[in-house]
Amino acid sequence: MASVAAGYLPILLFLGVAVLLSSAFVFLPMIASRFTGSHQPYPEKLSEYECGFPAFEDSRSQFDVRFYLVAILFIVFDLEAAFLWPWAVSLFKVGWASWIAMMVFLGELVLGYIYAWKKGALEWE
Known part of the structure; x- marks a missing residue:
């Protein structure tokens, strides 16, 4: 024991x-x-710097959907880089099946990017 x-x-x-x-x-x-x-500490040092405007309402108030949309798009394109790096490092060892699978993945990602662009998700008003 x-x-x-x-x-x-x-x-x-x-x-x-x-x-x-x-x-x-x-x-x-x-x-x-x-x-x-x-x-x-002084007032400028303690002021809001993340959102850009002082808090004037309850913290549980709803945000604009664009914040969430930008966050989701960032995660999608960040995951692309996370999947692309190991594949690129081991490209010569994994063969053609992996290359075709990655091209399908990148094709789907480009289609999603074009769809988001056409819907205006990348434009900040």
């Missing part, structure tokens, strides 16, 4: 070091900024 618990010791040490380092990377800069005087 002791040998089984001893097998988990490296994992526990790894997790301990990971928690310690991640905590240090989070809290040490905050502590250092307090001691050096660089922690001086």
Whole structure:
């Protein structure tokens, strides 16, 4: 029984070091900024910078559908790159079947891109 618990010791040490380092990377800069005087919040520093306008309604209000559409299109084209990279690296090893499958995939992706373009999903009004 002791040998089984001893097998988990490296994992526990790894997790301990990971928690310690991640905590240090989070809290040490905050502590250092307090001691050096660089922690001086002012209204411009605390203003909204992600959405571009101040929050004036409930946070549960609905967003424009274009935000979601842009996010979905980003995910689709990001996944294309994620699928394309391993295929391109191993192209000479996998053969013609893989090449044909990737061309079908890219063809479907181009058709989806053309459809989104024609529907005006890529235009921000």
